[in-house]
Amino acid sequence: MGEAPLDPEHALPCGRTIGELLDHLAGEAPEDFGAHVRTCPHCRAALAELAPTGWEPVRRAAELAVEPPEGLVSRALLTVRGARAAAGGEPAEVAQEFGTLRISAQATLVLARRLSAELLADVPEARLLSCTGDVREVRVDVVIGYGVPAPALTARLQDDLGRALREHLGAAAPSVWVRVADVAPPQGS
Template sequence: MADHSAPLPCGRTDAELLDVLTGSAPPELAAHARTCPHCQAELAELESVWAPVQRTARIPVDPPHGLVERALVTVRGVRGGLGAAPVELTQEGGVLQIHPRAVVLLTRQLCAEILARHPGMHLRGCVGDADEVQVDLAVRYLLPATLTEQIQQELSSALRRVLGAGAPAVWVRIADVEPPRTT
């Protein structure tokens, strides 16, 4: 087998020849490859290696179970709350109004920071508005379910520190259980 890291004697590289195989090469490179004996020999070798990749790329792949639903829940969470009133924080000099979408995004950020301290748990979704936010978690198998209560308390406290009395109610639930890690 040829050394694929070095250019061919004609100066062309395997990366350029892969462009020829995929049909994305500039016309002058494709014309060169049709007549160059070095490129022809390398293309024949690359075709034998590249053919299984091309066959695999043509196989339709269904999205993982629940992926579409989780994506839609996340989008709805960020887009939701269009009719909800903003959170109002009285400050020196006036009142700060925080849009419900910003409340959901803030909740996601705070939750991510909290979950960084809890290995085996990660955020699956966050939806709601300025009044109430629901957080969905994925939990690694064998972690105690009561850990969600702790996450809920930590998240509620963090939101109260930032938003004061205007903090939304927080609901944390286990949306998915992942298999234990194998070592």
């Protein structure tokens, strides 16, 4: 029969589709379909190609508890908190000649992300992972290559980003914290 196509709409010579077979493998097909599969040579041949050892190993693997990677939960929560603060946080206010300029937390984060990406564009061994916070504080997480001097890079980025934010926002510029969130393995390993 050759390799079974994965197009769920592909019809077998018996009139059944690959999608119906996949539903059967997942345990979601009607009971009468199981009876058809047991007697139909076309469905049995397609099933043998779709799941040569059956789906039992996949089902067992799906039942295993998996711990999230180190730091994933905290990074996700920081992002959610940052989005929530950006959506409803108090704006920063800057007095100007003709009134007060209000700068939202969302605008502050967008600017901080753009500036961080621009500053890191000159550093090929580092990349921006996340930028969260509000109008008072911006937290930047970076991924650096193995062997890069992390303290020097984070200090430089923190200083440069703080300076750039002060140039754009003046007294409303937030404080900046830069953290190495991950280290990438050396190229070729």
